Amino acid sequence: MGQLPFEGIRIADFGWIFAIPHATAWLGSLGAEVIRVESTLAPDLVRFLGGTDGFVGINRSGMYNSINFSKRGVVLNLAHPEAREVAYRLVAKSDVVTENFTVGNMKKFGLSYENLRKVKPDLIMLSGTPLGQTGPYANTVGFGPTTQAFAGMCHLTGYPDGFPCGIGGTWPDFAVGVAMTFFMLAALHYRERTGEGQYLDLSMAETVTAMLPEAMMEYFLNWREHGPIGNRAESMAPHGVFPAKGDDRWIAIAIATEEEFGALCEVLGAPALAADRRFTRLAQRLANLDALEAEIAARTKTFERDELVASLREHGIATGPVYGPVELMHDGAFLASGMLVELEHGESGRRVVPVLPVGFSAMEPDYRPSPTIGEHTDEVLSGLLGYSADEIARLREKQVVI
Numbered sequence: 001m002g003q004l005p006f007e008g009i010r011i012a013d014f015g016w017i018f019a020i021p022h023a024t025a026w027l028g029s030l031g032a033e034v035i036r037v038e039s040t041l042a043p044d045l046v047r048f049l050g051g052t053d054g055f056v057g058i059n060r061s062g063m064y065n066s067i068n069f070s071k072r073g074v075v076l077n078l079a080h081p082e083a084r085e086v087a088y089r090l091v092a093k094s095d096v097v098t099e100n101f102t103v104g105n106m107k108k109f110g111l112s113y114e115n116l117r118k119v120k121p122d123l124i125m126l127s128g129t130p131l132g133q134t135g136p137y138a139n140t141v142g143f144g145p146t147t148q149a150f151a152g153m154c155h156l157t158g159y160p161d162g163f164p165c166g167i168g169g170t171w172p173d174f175a176v177g178v179a180m181t182f183f184m185l186a187a188l189h190y191r192e193r194t195g196e197g198q199y200l201d202l203s204m205a206e207t208v209t210a211m212l213p214e215a216m217m218e219y220f221l222n223w224r225e226h227g228p229i230g231n232r233a234e235s236m237a238p239h240g241v242f243p244a245k246g247d248d249r250w251i252a253i254a255i256a257t258e259e260e261f262g263a264l265c266e267v268l269g270a271p272a273l274a275a276d277r278r279f280t281r282l283a284q285r286l287a288n289l290d291a292l293e294a295e296i297a298a299r300t301k302t303f304e305r306d307e308l309v310a311s312l313r314e315h316g317i318a319t320g321p322v323y324g325p326v327e328l329m330h331d332g333a334f335l336a337s338g339m340l341v342e343l344e345h346g347e348s349g350r351r352v353v354p355v356l357p358v359g360f361s362a363m364e365p366d367y368r369p370s371p372t373i374g375e376h377t378d379e380v381l382s383g384l385l386g387y388s389a390d391e392i393a394r395l396r397e398k399q400v401v402i
Contacts, residue, residue, distance in 0.1 A: 002363045004031025009188065012090050013037060013071065014078075014099040014106070016044040018144075018170050019128055019204065021067050022177030023184070024098060028070030029356055029365040035090065035380060036073045038373055040402055047373070052348040059347040059372040066353050066370075069343060073371025074380050075401055082400045084110040089385040092119045095191075096184055100128040103138045113199045122197040124187045128180060132203035142204070144173050151208035156215055159230040172208045179207045237285035238264075241322055242297045244305035250322035251305050253296070253312070261285070263315040267308070268299040343369040377401060 009032040013024045016038070028034035038044055043058055046067075052060040076083050087109070091097055097116060099106055106112055106127070113125045127133060130142030131150065145166050148154050153172075154164035183200050191197055209216070215226035231240035238261075239254045255261050258281065265274040273279055273295055278288040285292050300308060305321055312319040321327070328334055339357050344350050346369065355367050381387040381401070395401040 004363055004366060007031035009033070009096065010094045011035065011096045011098060012087075012094040014097065014101070014111075015128070016100065017046055018067065018173035019177040019180060020098045020100045020126075021046075022174050023180040024071065025067055025069050026177075026181050026356060027184070029367055031366060034071040035094075035376075035384075036068060036071045036371060037076050037078075037087070037090070038073065039075050039077045039079075040373060041077055041079070043373060052351070057347070059345075062348070062351070064370065065345055065348060065351065068370035069353055069355065070366055070368045071371055072376035072380060073374060074377040075374035077400055077402050078109045078111070080398070080400045082395070082398065086381070086385070086395070086400065087111055088116075088119045090380075091116050091123065093384055094120065095124060095188070097123060097125040098128075098180075098184075099126075102141060103129055103133055117197065120197070122191055122195060124184065124191060124197045124200070126180060126184055126187075126200040126202060128176065128202045128204060130204050132206070133201045144170055147172060147204045147208060151205040152212055152215060153208055156212065156226060156228055158228040160228055162228065164228075172204065172211075175211065176202075176204050176207050232289060234286075235282075237282060237289060238292055238296050240293060242293070242300040244300055244303055244308060246305070249305045251300055251308055252320050252322055253300075254318040256318070258282070260315075260317050264296075264312065264317055267311050267315060267317075268296070268303075270295070270299055341367050343367060345369040346372040346375060374401075 006027055009027070011024055011027060011032050011034045013020065013034050013036045015021055015024065021036075021044075024032075024034045024036070040058070044064065046064045047058050047061050048056060049063045050061050051057060052062055052065075076086055078087065091111075097111075099111075113123075113127075116125060117123050129138070130147050131137040131140050142150070148157075148166045148171070149164070151172075154166055157167055158165045180202060183202065187198055187200060218224050218226045233239040233254070236254050236256050241250050241252050243249065244251050253264065255264055261279070262271075262274040265271050277284065279285045279292055279295075309319050309321050323331065329340075334340075337357075338359055339354055340352050341355050342350055343353050351369075353367070353369075356365055378392055381392050381395075382389070387395070392401065
């Protein structure tokens with residue numbers, strides 16, 4: 001296999017929670033040396049979200065361990081005045097610095113971009129915050145749900161007669177993490193061409209808004225406000241989720257053409273539906289959606305879900321089962337995809353971790369388990385930063401390294 005694309009790139013990762021750890025894990029698995037900086041005095045909140053085998057502990061969060069693979073971990077008490085010199089040494093040896101603290105925290109620690117570029121003139125630094133580094137909302141504290149709401153997503157999610165709602169899980173953090181990866185790569189490419197580093201000010205809310213093109217362009221082009229439409233679409237019908245036989249079993253179906261609608265009706269044993277003048281063309285189906293969905297649901301609920309999915313796929317229809325995470329993890333095709341790997345974690349043991357959702361034909365990503373907190377502190381301080389054993393002991397005694 002070939003050399004990984006980001007070998008030789010070092011990232012000093014001061015980020016936490018989801019977005020930045022997700023981004024740097026991807027870069028780490030593709031060759032970058034990622035050094036995750038934490039402190040036992042203020043550990044990443046995610047370290048205590050869930051445990052392993054029923055036990056919660058600072059190193060036992062499956063969620064943390066699944067998004068911090070392919071990194072080394074050090075502890076550094078940034079609140080201690082002497083920690084600044086350690087951080088400076090690390091930054092001087094790094095290409096990229098990442099952080100997503102509340103605006104002003106890095107400056108408080110003496111680690112602003114202005115200070116760090118004096119240590120490393122061609123440094124690339126990425127700061128991710130809910131609403132950016134400048135402007136009247138810069139100091140706003142935020143998490144995924146509030147970011148979704150500000151960005152306009154909650155207004156679009158749900159049903160027309162319902163209330164605004166988020167889309168669940170930890171979105172948009174992971175989508176933002178992917179965007180962060182792209183922007184860091186763009187800055188690295190720019191530096192390779194020009195020799196110049198730069199500062200990346202990323203607003204999570206702006207990133208989410210950029211992912212809502214339909215609503216934005218509906219306003220800019222037609223001066224209309226886009227609202228929630230549930231599972232429906234303006235260019236397909238039927239388009240939604242329908243019940244299958246059994247308790248809480250569902251199938252997703254999306255019909256794009258008249259031929260597909262005819263095939264759907266055949267599979268459902270209702271060919272006459274395709275000739276019903278309420279449904280013969282897309283315009284008619286869109287005008288009679290309530291009746292159409294009732295007709296489809298009345299028939300899908302008589303079928304076993306997976307059998308219906310297989311039959312519809314044979315007819316070229318876009319369809320799929322509505323999976324929960326447990327079913328997904330037992331799906332044969334998903335298991336064979338290569339996205340799940342077993343890694344030997346220092347405390348939790350051998351565990352399955354979802355990694356990059358892609359297969360490379362010419363290279364093999366470097367997947368390593370997430371670090372236990374501070375696992376590589378001595379190794380990094382001595383081997384990379386040049387501290388002696390006595391100096392490291394003194395830093396520990398003064399609680400600089402803790």
